[in-house]
Amino acid sequence: MTSSPTHPEVAALLARSNRLGADPRNTNYAGGNTSAKGSATDPVTGQDVELLWVKGSGGDLGTLTEPGLAVLRLDRLRALTDVYPGLEREDEMVAAFDYCLHGKGGAAPSIDTAMHGLVDAAHVDHLHPDSGIALATAADGEKLTHACFGDRVVWVPWRRPGFQLGLDIAQIKRENPQAIGCVLGGHGITAWGATSEEAEAHSLEIIRTAEQFLAEHGRPEPFGPLLDGYSTLPESERRERAAALAPLIRRIASTDAPQVGHFTDTAPVLDFLARAEHPRLAALGTSCPDHFLRTKVRPLVLDLPATAPLDEVKSRLLELHEAYRAEYRAYYDRHATPDSPAIRGADPAIVLIPGVGMFSYGKDKQTARVAGEFYLNAINVMRGAEAVSSYAPIEESEKFRIEYWALEEAKLQRMPRPKPLATRIALVTGAGSGIGRAIAHRLVTEGACVVVADLNTDNAAAVATELGGPDKAVAVTVDVTSEEQIAAALREAVLAFGGVDLVVNNAGISISKPLLETTARDWDLQHDIMARGSFLVSREAARILVEQGLGGDIVYIASKNAVFAGPNNIAYSATKADQAHQVRLLAAELGEHGIRVNGVNPDGVVRGSGIFAGGWGAQRAATYGIDEDKLGEFYAQRTILKREVLPEHVANAVFALTAGELTHTTGLHIPVDAGVAAAFLR
Structure with missing residues (x-):
């Protein structure tokens, strides 16, 4: 039995997603989602049925394939508005998506499914571009959005992702027929179009227009002047010091659970850490939910210059770690409710060392690397916001609501059990x-x-x-x-x-x-x-x-x-x-x-052995008077088990x-x- 051919709208959606996801200026790894609507034949009734194909939970746009799409019946999805119990119970709607699936439904629907299904457009893109988030996290983001786009792009105040946000954006599109998309306060952008090509063009228009606006209107040194004594070490010295510090920093990051690390010393990171405003900005933490879910609310930042004696740096890092753990525990206690998930660990995921670079941590190398990439996104966001205004991420309480969201906890619980040597x-x-x-x-x-x-x-x-x-x-x-x-x-x-x-x-x-x-x-x-x-x-x-x-x-x-x-x-x-x-x-x-x-x-390990292939096998075979290709069998016969x-x-x-x-x-x-x-x- 052959598989059914890919629907034309799905093919266009996948191509668009891969193009958008391939450029880090458009969205971060595994960030954002895209969708398409179209009709297909219902195999039960033989009648046409309107479907929504949308990137499923946990996928990545740059590598998205058809199995990574959730497939839902549009009539049933839109009918959920009639049973929506309100903002206080909106999380219940995620389970309701299962009753809207078409056939086996494909990938698990994400929290953003409502945004895509309820917006009256055939194609919708929700992305996390640095330029868009810079406007979204600026203190006067609404004003800047209007200055940048006029009425072509609409401002949406911060709201946690979910069913209500989908309703809000659907209403905004109805009330603003001239708009091609919106900037989501503290979060990212959403764009739409009647065709896949139009949606992609609108997404790129928003992203590139925001980039141009920041470049033309931003002040030249948004992170402030160079901080005295915090200049970047030369590359060889930088990497030598990073290697000397890495074991201790990994110990710090692995106090609650073992972690794998990643080191980054790219120019934007080093410049950020050399500037006067980096302590203030780092303390504010990241804003986009995708960012802080990977990087935690804020990083651990060493408050010593790169030239400080190594022993002094190590001692200070241990002190800062104790303070970080106490602060994170206090953050949890400030916002946790009786039904909140248990604290997941109080160690930093990002450690910043001025003059040296950034260490990031996760359950495997990819997770650690991506955490570092996300913090680099956050640095770019801070730079853009500070260039035209001041950086104002979402409230700490909102960060906690997402970090310790029951839906996020359920996603973590669904993850496969770690392999025996994970983190080793x-x-x-x-x-x-x-x-x-x-x-x-x-x-x-x-x-x-x-x-x-x-x-x-x-x-x-x-x-x-x-x-x-x-x-x-x-x-x-x-x-x-x-x-x-x-x-x-x-x-x-x-x-x-x-x-x-x-x-x-x-x-x-x-x-x-x-x-x-x-x-x-x-x-x-x-x-x-x-x-x-x-x-x-x-x-x-x-x-x-x-x-x-x-x-x-x-x-x-x-x-x-x-x-x-x-x-x-x-x-x-x-x-x-x-x-x-x-x-x-x-x-x-x-x-x-x-x-x-x-x-x-x-x-007697002969097969595949470099030692035996290097001449020793021939010597041994000659000693025993056998052909070299029989040596493994010969050794096997002299053992108790008679096995090679x-x-x-x-x-x-x-x-x-x-x-x-x-x-x-x-x-x-x-x-x-x-x-x-x-x-x-x-």
Whole structure:
């Protein structure tokens, strides 16, 4: 059975939505919604029925596809006006939308569905452009809207999104037939048109006209003069200081629940933080509901210049965090009612460091990145509002009503349960191939963000791309024998994701020779990469893990050869024994910080192995007198279980050690060798 063709109005709606959503000047990520009305054949009656297609809850305009649309019968939706119980009970209307769905209804209808269905226009756009919100949040926004647009765009005083706002905008359109749209106080814009092309043209007219108005009428330095001592650090110093502060700031942001971080040092952020008015404006918080739902009511702002001593900055951040938590609790207590949802956490989602940049946090990398993007939108809004007036966001009580809205709580409760490694940030060495690549894949599948570290730049980049790109994984080139490169790799890790929680020492090499043929170089090379390299990676990572204060895991991929004594492998086996004892030593030392250190002892992992592909497989096959492509089968037959060990089996063991079930296990080595009796741990 083939699916029905896309309705022409839907095709036009999707194309328009994608164009509008692709330009950040038009709306923020996942912000706003678009709709189209049209007739289709009812499959039950065979008669035409008028439908509304509207972006569903939680979707993004730039990537919107047909399954992301809610589909409702227009007659039933408009009939809801007859049963509307009034403003005090308007939230009940969201559940009523379910009785208006056509067929299976598509995506869940959003709170803005009424706006789209009740406005008498075939196509409606509701967007959150920075220029429009700048007018919407200006102290004299109504006056400025008239000065900017005349009677072509109408001012709508702030009202929380919902059924009543839909009724209000429908009435405004009826009473202002000349209007192409409206500015929603404190919120955004809505535009309409008889065709998809006309609605899009009207949306862009409002956005571009507002941009031009702000540019022509705005004063040149709306954030005030440069603040003495708050100038921006040079890029290299800026990023070095950001990396030095990131573990502590992540600890601050993760006091109530672990968070993933994102760092931004774009010019608009740095300029804002260098200006005299930034403390006042930051304290006012954001205004657009999409903004403060992601960024919280206001950020935590460091009140020291970038040149302040690092220890002083860290101490001050801890003091400011305590004050922030107390203020947020007081905000909750001021506005909470007996039926309000419980407080969701009192830590900041945005931390601003003058001269350095912005740290943003969320349940995953995308959420953290988008929170930062939203605060950048807020900075642009503040700049526009201050340029032509003064920035006046919606009242704190209104922010609370939305942040702790029962409908918002219900949306949060519907979200899928987090994966076992959600919010965990992993660094895997030797992750460009073989066992390391398999470990990286398993960790990302289970919700972790992964730093793919490898000596081979191309391999690391390819694996990071396989894993889904920068919201899931980043690649770093690192020679684990170099202290400088290891430190640089971990700096990149904390700048990419906020910190590190899980380190897998997997980088390795093997040169198999009898004792009398083993050179000092053979010995040194293997010990440098595996014994020394693991030590250096663990030491550098431990600095971050301890300062974060969130516990963590270090896992060594050792070998059955750490236990098993066999011929012709003195250098490799000795260095694996060194790694195995590092596990025990570090488990004993780092346990007081909640850091668990464990190991995995694989054997005979041939398929996909970089070590075996690099010549060791050929050597081993020659030793045993078999074809190289039979080596995996050969190793399997010498095990108790008669099973070949694959890279994903080692990855499974790493997951078992780090996924949260073995919370009281440290100093353990797990054999993944299909059963080698001589390597049993005693």
